[in-house]
Amino acid sequence: MKKLLFGCITAVAALIALVGCEQDKVVYSGPNYLMFSDTLYQYGVQESNEIFNVPVSATVPADYDRTFAVEILDKKSNAVEGKHYKLLSNTVTIKAGEMAANVEVQGNYESIEPTDSLGFALHLIIPESNEWEMYGTETKVVLQKVCPFDINNFTGYCTVTSTFFGGNDIPNQNVDMRLITSDVAEEENTIILHGIYYDGYDTKIKFNTKDPLKPLIEMKEQVCGSTGEAFGTIYGNGNLLLNQPTSYTSYYRTCENYLLQFVTVSVDNKDGSEYGTVGTFINVIEWISEAEAEKLKEQGY
Template sequence: MRRITAILCATALAGLFAAGCNSDKKTYSDAEYIMFADTLSTNMVFPDGAYFSIPVASTVACDYDRTFAVEVIDQGSNAIEGYHYRLKSNTITIPAGERTANVEVAGIYDHIQDTDSLGFKLHLLVPDQVHWTGLYAGSDYTKVVFYKGCDYDLDAFDGWCVVTSLLLYDYPSALDQNYQRLILTEKHPTEPNTIILHDFLYDGYDVTMRLTNDDPMEPVIEMDEDQVLSDEQTVFGQINADNKILGTVSPYYDSYYNTCQKYASIWLYVYLKDLGTMVGTVGHYYNVLEWVSLEEAVRLKIENNMSGARDPRDDPDYPRNNQGNADRE
């Protein structure tokens, strides 16, 4: 069913546009067009119930208010109005002297699953004389995508973690040919917002990552430069520089984390130096980190023989019952 959430008042709009805009306000070659500012809007929904904004723009300012209706297009949408989200209003008004307004949308947090990526399409109902065609045809439509955001919680990234690494796929350790590892992570005792990744990619080499929380919409991961990932001999079978494989986050690809789903996506820039001088680039490698419970970590270790320097059955919280002892044997 195609549901219309607003009805355009044709009579009122006809009178509105008959008057036209004050010529003193015009700034775009005397042409007036109304459109969505972008054809795609991606948004995060938090428990506070706050609205997020979908901007609408006009090429000129007028000396009177301009009101337009908005409709939801159900076709191609996987979000249900009234269940996953609601509009604050089915109309928007560009105030006199202004050129922008916003469609306000609230996501219904409790009805959005952690792994949901929901979307729907909006249509801005404007008269033909302010509808932009040609290069900007379709600008009266926009796709709205939203997903669940969780409050910043460093504890979510403290514990057992499965690492899947393209660096390990291309350069496995001479002692371990697996491109997946089970590692233990913990909050840094002195550095804020920082997680220690023990034995991150190769045994015996810990690295750190910082989870920024300045902007909930940009949960970015940062890493110090020149972190030692391994020695060259273990990985390459030979020494090309100072016997250290170094890494940090790639400057070309985003590294980010998701608190709801307890995972991190890290693009590593891997390189070699000799006495502080750059020798060469190994490459840019994608890594996925997924945090799991102690029980899941034990299962992965036993059933999948997951590699890693640490065994989750050595965790102090692992139950020391008969079953646990049997697993260890």
């Protein structure tokens, strides 16, 4: 019994020692370096023209305020300060005892076009002794216009162009574009596309609005047609299944009211096992006005 008790005490002591080792923190004891926290930032400029931050970091704290100048590198920028954005200050201050601060920037929503590719470079002016060669003293900021999301902008008439159309893999699908309609679904941020490939089949697509810079779309597996319509005969259970592969990025654009979606079309057997894959295709769906839709109808769409 004594041997067992001694063994338990020894084991507990070893565990305590091990935990103590794991809790020891590695303390940085190197030089005092200053830098932008990253070399590239991307910011969505929205209607509210909210302020966004470009972080600056130090490797060690100081017992006094540290103020440094920040300059715009015009030769490395195509965004114009005062037009597309403005720096709220040409200096940044890391306060005593702290190791980070922000360069504050405000975008100009009205001056940026949806298709613009704009950016500007910043240079942190610091003593040479504080420069870390590995990270440098510059960063690049990319600006992207982000229009407000309104699901109603993705309803009504829309055109579907797809690599599914007109290819040799789908002998009975010889159109180059389809004119369809869409409605708001009961589910949040979800629409119903009517007849994306064939009449009589509805397709639900959900908009992921969590991150304005990642306007992604999501779709569950659903039937989009029949093998009889596509190939003139029945394969498997006769249904064409539409899936959105996770290996590709499918997204929407609020400023231009369109979405780009990668889809995989497949067929299952009657027992639910996979019969085969038709292929992976790209859909581009663009919402248009009623007047534009009427013109397309006159052209036979």
